[in-house]
Amino acid sequence: xxxxxxxxxxxxxxxxxxxxxxxxxxxxxxxxxxxxxxxxxxxxxxxxxxxxxxxxxxxxxxxxxxxxxxxxxxxxxxxxxxxxxxxxxxxxxxxxxxxxxxxxxxxxxxxxxxxxxxxxxxxxxxxxxxxxxxxxxxxxxxxxxxxxxxxxxxxxxxxxxxxxxxxxxxxxxxxxxxxxxxxxxxxxxxxxxxxxxxxxxxxxxxxxxxxxxxxxxxxxxxxxxxxxxxxxxxxxxxxxxxxxxxxxxxxxxxxxxxxxxxxxxxxxxxxxxxxxxxxxxxxxxxxxxxxxxxxxxxxxxxxxxxxxxxxxxxxxxxxxxxxxxxxxxxxxxxxxxxxxxxxxxxxxxxxxxxxx
Amino acid sequence: xxxxxxxxxxxxxxxxxxxxxxxxxxxxxxxxxxxxxxxxxxxxxxxxxxxxxxxxxxxxxxxxxxxxxxxxxxxxxxxxxxxxxxxxxxxxxxxxxxxxxxxxxxxxxxxxxxxxxxxxxxxxxxxxxxxxxxxxxxxxxxxxxxxxxxxxxxxxxxxxxxxxxxxxxxxxxxxxxxxxxxxxxxxxxxxxxxxxxxxxxxxxxxxxxxxxxxxxxxxxxxxxxxxxxxxxxxxxxxxxxxxxxxxxxxxxxxxxxxxxxxxxxxxxxxxxxxxxxxxxxxxxxxxxxxxxxxxxxxxxxxx
Numbered sequence: 065x066x067x068x069x070x071x072x073x074x075x076x077x078x079x080x081x082x083x084x085x086x087x088x089x090x091x092x093x094x095x096x097x098x099x100x101x102x103x104x105x106x107x108x109x110x111x112x113x114x115x116x117x118x119x120x121x122x123x124x125x126x127x128x129x130x131x132x133x134x135x136x137x138x139x140x141x142x143x144x145x146x147x148x149x150x151x152x153x154x155x156x157x158x159x160x161x162x163x164x165x166x167x168x169x170x171x172x173x174x175x176x177x178x179x180x181x182x183x184x185x186x187x188x189x190x191x192x193x194x195x196x197x198x199x200x201x202x203x204x205x206x207x208x209x210x211x212x213x214x215x216x217x218x219x220x221x222x223x224x225x226x227x228x229x230x231x232x233x234x235x236x237x238x239x240x241x242x243x244x245x246x247x248x249x250x251x252x253x254x255x256x257x258x259x260x261x262x263x264x265x266x267x268x269x270x271x272x273x274x275x276x277x278x279x280x281x282x283x284x285x286x287x288x289x290x291x292x293x294x295x296x297x298x299x300x301x302x303x304x305x306x307x308x309x310x311x312x313x314x315x316x317x318x319x320x321x322x323x324x325x326x327x328x329x330x331x332x333x334x335x336x337x338x339x340x341x342x343x344x345x346x347x348x349x350x351x352x353x354x355x356x357x358x359x360x361x362x363x364x365x366x367x368x369x370x371x372x373x374x375x376x377x378x379x380x381x382x383x384x385x386x387x388x389x390x391x392x393x394x395x396x397x398x399x400x401x402x403x404x405x406x407x408x409x410x411x412x413x414x415x416x417x418x419x420x
Numbered sequence: 421x422x423x424x425x426x427x428x429x430x431x432x433x434x435x436x437x438x439x440x441x442x443x444x445x446x447x448x449x450x451x452x453x454x455x456x457x458x459x460x461x462x463x464x465x466x467x468x469x470x471x472x473x474x475x476x477x478x479x480x481x482x483x484x485x486x487x488x489x490x491x492x493x494x495x496x497x498x499x500x501x502x503x504x505x506x507x508x509x510x511x512x513x514x515x516x517x518x519x520x521x522x523x524x525x526x527x528x529x530x531x532x533x534x535x536x537x538x539x540x541x542x543x544x545x546x547x548x549x550x551x552x553x554x555x556x557x558x559x560x561x562x563x564x565x566x567x568x569x570x571x572x573x574x575x576x577x578x579x580x581x582x583x584x585x586x587x588x589x590x591x592x593x594x595x596x597x598x599x600x601x602x603x604x605x606x607x608x609x610x611x612x613x614x615x616x617x618x619x620x621x622x623x624x625x626x627x628x629x630x631x632x633x634x635x636x637x638x639x640x641x642x643x644x645x646x647x648x649x650x651x652x653x654x655x656x657x658x659x660x661x662x663x664x665x666x667x668x669x670x671x672x673x674x675x676x677x678x679x680x681x682x683x684x685x686x687x688x689x690x691x692x693x694x695x696x697x698x699x700x701x702x703x704x705x706x707x708x709x710x711x712x713x714x715x716x717x718x719x720x721x722x723x
Contacts, residue, residue, distance in 0.1 A: 143590075144553070144563045169584040173565045176550040180522060180557035185683030188548035198687050212687065218435055218545060223690045231683035269562040269593040273578075277586030289722070313722060338547070346721045367721055369712075380699070385712060389704030397706050401713040402722065 068232050070209070072161035073130070074100045075233070077151065077174065078109040078123055079166050081142075081277070085119045087245065087285075088166030090126045092238055094246035095193055096164060097127040102195045103209060105161065106130060110259060112150055114140035117256065124254035126246065132158075132259040139261070141272040142170055146263055148177040154259050155182060160233050162211050164193070167237035179235050185228035186235040187213035191242045191341075191360070198227045210234065216337055216360050241285045241341040282332050284316050284340045289348070292318030292335055292362070293328065296351020296372060296391060300328045305395045306350055312402045318342070320358045336361035350391045354379025371395070422478025423572065425469040426534040428525055428555065429462040429482055429497065431490040432545040458493045461540030463607040465600040468570060469538045470501050470608065476572060479503045481532055485513065485524060488625040494662050498618035499610035507623045510666040512674060517682035518546075522554035524677055527670035530559060536577075537597040541566060549599070556597035564590070567598040620655070623662040627651050 074096050078089040089109065100107035108130040109123045120131040134150045151174065155163060163178075165171035167189045179186035192214040199206045211234040213226040228234040284290060291313065293306040303323070310317045318340075319333040335342055336358040347365035352358060354370070354377055362368070363382050370383035371394050380386045387394050433454035469480045482497040484490050485508040494505035508528050516524060529537060537559070542549035549565075556563035568587070569580035575594045580587055582601050622630075631648045632639075639647075655661045667677055675681060702708045716722040 144556075144565075148557075169566060169582075172549050173553060173563065176518070176548075176553035177557045177563065179550075180519065180554035183519065183683070185517065185519065186550060187684060188546075188550055198685070200685075217547070218433075224686055225688040226684050227687045228683050229685060269596075270564075271591045273589045273591060275583070275586065275588045277583070279585075346716065367716075383699060386699060386701045387704050387709065387712075388701065394704050394709065397704070397709045398713070400706065401710040404710075 068230075069159040069161055071105060072159050072233070073106040073108045074103070074162045074164070075155070075158065075160035076107070076109045076128070077163070077165040077171065078111040078119070078131070079168060079170055080111065080113055080116055080119060081170075083113065083116060083119075085122060086166065086168065088168060088171075088238075088240045089123065091240070091243040091245045092164050092166065093123065093127040095238070095243040097246070099162065099193060099195055099211070100129075103161070108132060108158075108160070110134065110151055110154055112139055112147055112259075114138075120254075120256045122248065124256075125248035125250055125252050127252070128254050130255045130257055132257050134259040134261050136261040136263065138263050138268070141275075142174075143268060143270040143272070144173055144177050145270070146266070146268055147174055148181065149263065149266065150259065150261055152178050152181050153262055155233060157260070163233045163235045165235075165237045167239045171237050175235060175237050182231075182233070182235075184231040184233055184235055185226075186237070187215055187226040187228075188237050189337075190215045190236045190238045191223075193236060193238065198229055200229065211236065216356075239341055282316055284318055284333070284335060284342050287316035287342070287344050289313050289315035289346045290318045290335070290342055290344045290362075290365075291315045291348045291350065292320065292333075292352060293323050293350045294320035294352030294358070295322035295326060296353070297323060297328060298351070302392070303328045305391065309348065309350075309395050309399055309402075312399050315346075315348075316344075318347075318362075320352045320355070322353075322355070349379050349383070350395065352379055353377045354382065371398075422476050423472055423535045424478055424533065425472055425480045425536045425538060426529050426532050427462070427466045427469045427480060427482045427497070427502070427538045428529070428551070429466065429484050429493055429540070430459045430543045431456050431484065431486055431493045432459045432543050433457075435544050456489065456492065458496055459540055459543045459545075461542060461600060461602050462493075463540070464602055464604045465538035465540045465598075466497055466500060466502065467605045467607045468567070468598065468600050469536070471605070472536060472570070472572060473501075478535075481506065481534075483508065483525065483528055483532075485509070485516075485521065485528075488623055488629070491621075491623050491626055491662055494623075495618050495621050496610070498621055499614045500608055501614070504663065505621070506663040506665055507625075508665050508670065509623075509625060510677075512667055512678050515679035515682060516677060517684045518548055518550040518554060519683060520677050520681035522551050522558055523681060524667065524670070524672055525551070525555050526558035527667075527672040528665060529555065531670060535594050535596075536572075537561060537595070539597065539599050541599045541601050552597060552599035559595070559597065562592045562594070562596040563599075564592050564596055565599045567600050568604045570598065618660070620658075621660040621662050622655055623664045624648070624652055625664060626662075627655070 079086040106129040112134045165175040194212040196212045291310040318335040337360040343364040368383045369385040370379040481504045482502045539552035571578040
């Protein structure tokens with residue numbers, strides 16, 4: 065067994081894009097804080113980019129004790145080789161016991177590269193992280209205080225708990241939106257430390273020519289109410305019914321993977337294991353059968369209303385309210401009831417229909 | 421001229437078609453109850469490699485790691501136009517996690533000295549998307565994840581990547597590894613002539629198994645060996661032999677393969693039982709729906 069650095073800190077990769085901090089490191093900091101307090105070790109972030117030092121303050125306010133800043137003009141654009149070098153060098157120097165990355169396109173590119181170079185384990189797309197014990201089934205030897213990396217697998221049909229008992233750091237990527245972000249504490253103090261940037265003589269293999277990004281057209285994570293449609297909606301045109309209901313409720317429009325695959329709506333709206341994870345106050349699932357992959361992304365909603373013509377659809381198994389019926393009939397009735405409902409409902413309806 | 425391309429593919433259980441009997445009581449997966457398919461995004465990886473060959477010439481070799489039954493996807497790759505297929509199969513590779521898998525693949529792919537390696541972005545059984553990047557790291561190749569478009573000029577690739585909230589276009593130096601998105605292309609259909617030809621392609625282990633069946637239990641080991649080598653030579657002569665490599669053939673260090681080379685351990689597996697709260701059903705009538713809405717307004721869920 066290799067020497068395990070049990071005093072090692074927890075290190076979070078603080079993803080930023082063009083000088084703007086992503087939300088996911090802030091989500092990871094709240095979970096990281098909890099894990100660091102359990103292990104009684106410091107919580108650190110690594111911030112990589114060009115002129116990004118100003119973002120360290122926010123990371124400290126959200127729970128970081130230390131922020132390592134790797135600042136260099138050559139790190140302006142993300143590319144695997146340079147970022148993996150800088151993060152890998154820091155891991156080699158600091159020997160953190162746990163490293164956590166967001167399971168974003170960047171994190172899912174960087175983390176496996178770093179893990180491969182470090183020859184350590186990596187668990188992708190975790191939905192929960194805990195500290196716990198592990199007994200090796202072969203040797204019966206128990207190891208305490210390991211990172212339990214919990215993730216759905218097999219298309220979401222099973223939940224596996226993965227551990228890295230022998231080769232540290234214990235590395236994981238965590239899906240966006242699954243950890244609750246805690247609020248900032250403006251009084252919080254921490255250290256900002258310059259990280260080494262050893263890129264001299266490194267002939268970077270990639271030259272970025274252009275990047276066109278667009279803001280997400282829909283903010284599902286922030287929505288209080290979500291109306292989501294599935295394959296049962298039937299067509300792209302019929303998805304208007306979903307939008308209409310969302311309109312009267314002031315809700316965001318979501319979709320199952322099936323609806324996206326069928327071309328009813330674009331994948332910004334996708335909720336589930338391979339989409340956004342949400343936990344709104346009310347989730348209205350219309351024509352969604354409730355495949356495990358979808359449920360994994362919405363089952364923590366405070367209230368779930370399922371509308372489906374198939375009484376045996378699994379979605380009813382997690383719903384609080386159910387209406388068994390044809391959504392083409394049910395949704396207009398629902399819209400009518402909301403419009404004609406209490407005064408609050410009318411105010412919302414006016415908002416949705418400027419003509420009225 | 422032309423580029424030497426390697427495509428890494430995986431045979432996966434069709435997790436989209438999981439039904440009740442695919443899950444055992446103890447929460448493990450009964451793989452036998454699921455159809456095995458060509459991992460969807462690996463099809464896109466194969467198509468990307470075939471398009472490079474169409475345009476620039478060169479060769480396309482398809483590699484998979486798995487049991488001999490994984491030859492089904494290799495035959496499919498031959499039907500679509502692959503030049504050569506290699507099955508990496510070895511009991512000592514069992515229980516490999518992504519790190520060990522990428523190491524084993526790096527030993528095999530490295531032997532082929534490719535300019536370009538194509539992988540699907542991720543496999544639908546694990547959804548980890550780790551093997552591609554880790555293979556690139558082990559080979560020392562330039563990594564280009566989430567590829568949608570590719571144009572080659574000399575030793576440089578111009579790549580358009582789907583970075584989630586947009587697209588990036590970049591120049592990457594060869595040799596390079598690309599992980600290919602479903603949105604990149606659509607795999608070409610197989611020509612009937614090729615289907616008829618390559619359905620007979622076999623790997624040595626498959627040949628040995630069918631010889632055992634054909635000659636029966638009474639056959640001597642010598643007779644089995646003689647018949648196996650006869651059939652193997654015959655298939656090779658007709659270009660229908662799927663190459664088969666074990667860990668020794670690729671010079672892999674055994675301590676980095678299989679369970680021993682895998683730092684991750686599965687601690688616990690639970691099947692997903694989605695627990696609902698209190699469930700109440702409302703009739704699909706205006707009155708009943710009105711009552712539901714009134715309740716939701718009452719408890720401030722709506723408004």
